Amino acid sequence: MTLVPLRRPGARPASATRAFLPTTREEMRARGWDELDVLIVTGDAYVDHPAFGPVLIARFLEGRGYRVGVIAQPNWQTPEDVSRMGRPRLFVGVSAGNLDSMLNKLTAQKKVRSADQYSPGGRTNCRPNRASIVYSNLCRQAFPGLPIVLGGIEASLRRIAHYDYWSDSVRRSILLDSKADLLVFGMGERAAWEIAKRLDAGEPLKGLWDIRGTAHVKNRPEEWQPLLADASRFITDRKLLPLPAYDDVLADRRKFADMSRLFQLETNPHNGRPMLQRHGDQAVFFNSPALPLAEADMDGLYDLPFVRAPHPSYGAERIPAFETVKHSIVTMRGCFGGCTFCSITEHEGRVIQSRSADSVLREVRQLSRMEGFSGTITDVGGPTANMYKMHCKDEKIERACRRLSCVHPGVCENLVTDHEPLIDLLRRVREQKGIKKTFIASGVRYDLAERSPEFIRELAAHHTGGQLSVAPEHNSPEVLKRMKKPGIQSYERFATAFCKASDELGREQYLVPYFITGHPGSTMKDTIELAQYLKRNGMRPRQVQDFIPTPMAVATTMYHTGFDPLTMEPVPVARELRDKRRMKALILWWDEAQWPLAREALIDAGRRDLIGLKPSCLIPPEHAGRSAGRFGGGRPASRTGNRERSRDRR
Ligand code: SF4
Structure with missing residues (x-):
C-alpha cells in the first residue's frame, strides 16, 4: 500500500482561516462541507505543522480525500465543545497530544510544570490529566455509537499494563479505561487510513480487528479463551504471544519484568508477533506493528499543505513548542539506538524512515519564503541528528533480526553507517537561496559520528x-x-x-x-x-x-x-x-x-x-x-x- 497523497481537487482556500482544517461550523461551511468524515480531538493547540502528530494525521487523511476537522484542547467539563462541528460520518480520532499528558504536566520531582509548551502562551491547565481517557469518554457521550479511535504517544505507550510513575501504580491498558473501540499505536498513518477506508466501505468495527498497528478489547472470555488455549500452537507458528496477565504483573514484579522483555522482543514490524494480554475477564489484543513508511510515503507526508503556523484564533499568543520547531526541518523518523530510558524506538520504530533529499529541499525553499524567516534553519534532523538514511545492509537480515538495538553493545557489523547521504543533503541545504545558516540541534549520536571524520568536520565548520x-x-x-x-x-x-x-x-x-x-x-x-x-x-x-x-x-x-x-x-x-x-x-x-x-x-x-x-x-x-x-x-x-x-x- 503506498501512502503517496491524493490531492483533493480545487485550489487551496484563500483566507487565513480557510487554509487551516476547520475547527468550527463556520469554517466547515467556508469549505462547503455540511459534515465531517473524521474529527480529530487533540490535547495540544492546533498548530498546522508536521511536528504536531495529531495534525499530521488529520492532514494526511485530508490528503486522501476525507473531510477532516480538528478540535484542539476542548472544554472537558461538557460534551458540547467536542460536538460543535456535529457528528462525523466515520470516526473520531482522539489524542492527548505530542506528549503524555502526565509528563506534560509534572516534573520528575512530581511538581507541576510552570508552562505547557504545547498550549497558547505556554498556559497550563488547557488539558486534563490522562487526556486520552477524558477525551474518549467525552466523545462517547457526545457521539453515542460512533467509533472512537485512540492514538498518539500517550495511548501508544500505555497500551499494555504499565507502571505509572505519577500515581506509583501499575495501571491496566489505557484501552480499557478509555473505552475506545480501537487504539492505534506507533506512527499512525497507515492504520488511520485503513480504518477510514474500511469504515467508509461499510465494514463493521469488528471487521477492523486485523489492522496492523492497532489494538482492541475482547470483552468476553469466549472471544479470547480459544486464542489462549491454542497459544502453544500459535507460538510455534509465530502467530500469537500471550503476555503475562494484568493481575499477575500487578502482583509480581518479576512477571512485570517478564512482560516488559517479551514485549520488547516483538517490536520489529517484520517479525513482531500479535500479542494478547488478559485483564480479568477481558483481554486486549495487539496486532503486529505497522510496517515502516517507504521514502515516497515520507515525502508524501511532508508535501501535504501545512500552513506551518498556529491557528489564527490564538491571535498574538505564541505556542512555545511551535517557536522551537517553526524554522526546523525533519529529515527522518525512527531510531535504532534502543536507549532504555527513551521510548522513541517503541513509538516510531527502529527502522529509519528517511525523506528524499528533493523532498527536504522543497521544504527548505518553502521555509525560505515564510514571513519572518531570517535565513537560519534551527535544526535539520529527527530523533537523532545523524541516522539519516542509515539501514541494515540486507533487508532479509533486517526482517529476521530480533536485536533491540543496532548500536549496543557495539555497532552491529550489518549496520550501514555511511554519513555521505547526510553530508550531501546538508551541503545542498546550505546552497539554497535565502539560507544563511543551517544548524543541527538534534542530538548527535557520537558512536556513529566518530566513524566519519568528514561529518565531524562539516559539523564543526557549518552546523x-x-x-x-x-x-x-x-x-x-x-x-x-x-x-x-x-x-x-x-x-x-x-x-x-x-x-x-x-x-x-x-x-x-x-x-x-x-x-x-x-x-x-x-x-x-x-x-x-x-x-x-x-x-x-x-x-x-x-x-x-x-x-x-x-x-x-x-x-x-x-x-x-x-x-x-x-x-x-x-x-x-x-x-x-x-x-x-x-x-x-x-x-x-x-x-x-x-x-x-x-x-x-x-x-x-x-x-x-x-x-x-x-x-x-x-x-x-x-x-x-x-x-x-x-x-x-x-x-x-x-x-x-x-x-x-x-x-x-x-
Ligand atoms: S542485523 Fe544488525 S544492523 Fe541489521 S537490523 Fe539487526 S541489529 Fe540492526
Whole structure:
C-alpha cells in the first residue's frame, strides 16, 4: 500500500482561516462541507505543522480525500465543545497530544510544570490529566455509537499494563479505561487510513480487528479463551504471544519484568508477533506493528499543505513548542539506538524512515519564503541528528533480526553507517537561496559520528552555532550498560575530534554534554564518581536531566521492579525524591546553590574527603568564605586548550 497523497481537487482556500482544517461550523461551511468524515480531538493547540502528530494525521487523511476537522484542547467539563462541528460520518480520532499528558504536566520531582509548551502562551491547565481517557469518554457521550479511535504517544505507550510513575501504580491498558473501540499505536498513518477506508466501505468495527498497528478489547472470555488455549500452537507458528496477565504483573514484579522483555522482543514490524494480554475477564489484543513508511510515503507526508503556523484564533499568543520547531526541518523518523530510558524506538520504530533529499529541499525553499524567516534553519534532523538514511545492509537480515538495538553493545557489523547521504543533503541545504545558516540541534549520536571524520568536520565548520548538544548521559560503564549507551571513551574520542576540527577552523565552539541522574543502576557512589569526572575535565553542566520513568520504557521497568528485564539481574534504584535531588546537586558541583544538598549527600556517603578546598575536592566546606569562589562563579579553574574549553558548558 503506498501512502503517496491524493490531492483533493480545487485550489487551496484563500483566507487565513480557510487554509487551516476547520475547527468550527463556520469554517466547515467556508469549505462547503455540511459534515465531517473524521474529527480529530487533540490535547495540544492546533498548530498546522508536521511536528504536531495529531495534525499530521488529520492532514494526511485530508490528503486522501476525507473531510477532516480538528478540535484542539476542548472544554472537558461538557460534551458540547467536542460536538460543535456535529457528528462525523466515520470516526473520531482522539489524542492527548505530542506528549503524555502526565509528563506534560509534572516534573520528575512530581511538581507541576510552570508552562505547557504545547498550549497558547505556554498556559497550563488547557488539558486534563490522562487526556486520552477524558477525551474518549467525552466523545462517547457526545457521539453515542460512533467509533472512537485512540492514538498518539500517550495511548501508544500505555497500551499494555504499565507502571505509572505519577500515581506509583501499575495501571491496566489505557484501552480499557478509555473505552475506545480501537487504539492505534506507533506512527499512525497507515492504520488511520485503513480504518477510514474500511469504515467508509461499510465494514463493521469488528471487521477492523486485523489492522496492523492497532489494538482492541475482547470483552468476553469466549472471544479470547480459544486464542489462549491454542497459544502453544500459535507460538510455534509465530502467530500469537500471550503476555503475562494484568493481575499477575500487578502482583509480581518479576512477571512485570517478564512482560516488559517479551514485549520488547516483538517490536520489529517484520517479525513482531500479535500479542494478547488478559485483564480479568477481558483481554486486549495487539496486532503486529505497522510496517515502516517507504521514502515516497515520507515525502508524501511532508508535501501535504501545512500552513506551518498556529491557528489564527490564538491571535498574538505564541505556542512555545511551535517557536522551537517553526524554522526546523525533519529529515527522518525512527531510531535504532534502543536507549532504555527513551521510548522513541517503541513509538516510531527502529527502522529509519528517511525523506528524499528533493523532498527536504522543497521544504527548505518553502521555509525560505515564510514571513519572518531570517535565513537560519534551527535544526535539520529527527530523533537523532545523524541516522539519516542509515539501514541494515540486507533487508532479509533486517526482517529476521530480533536485536533491540543496532548500536549496543557495539555497532552491529550489518549496520550501514555511511554519513555521505547526510553530508550531501546538508551541503545542498546550505546552497539554497535565502539560507544563511543551517544548524543541527538534534542530538548527535557520537558512536556513529566518530566513524566519519568528514561529518565531524562539516559539523564543526557549518552546523554548530558555537554550542553542540551531545548526550553521554553518564561515565560509569555499569550505568551506561543499563542505559544501552556507548562507553564514555566514545564520547571522549568524538569530543577530541570535534575540538580538533574546531581548532583547525579557528572556531571557538563548545560541546554541551547532557547527563541523567537517578537512572536505574546508578548509585550515589556512581554519581559522586561522575561529579569527580566532570570536575576533573572542567565540565560544568547547566542542565541535568532527572530520570523520569515514562510508560513502557525498559528503564521504567527497572525502576519499578528492581530488575533489568533483559537479563533479570537485580538493579539498584534511587526512588526517594530526596536522593534524586542530592544526585542532581552533585552533578551541578560548581553551582553554589547546590552545595548544601551536595554536602549532605557526601557526608551521608562517607565522603567528607571531597568537601574542602583542595583541587581534588568537589565542593568547599560550609563557611569557606571568599576562598570558595573558585569552585563556583563564572570561571573554571583552568582553561588551557580548546578541548577543555570546548567541553565546558558555560
Ligand atoms: S542485523 Fe544488525 S544492523 Fe541489521 S537490523 Fe539487526 S541489529 Fe540492526
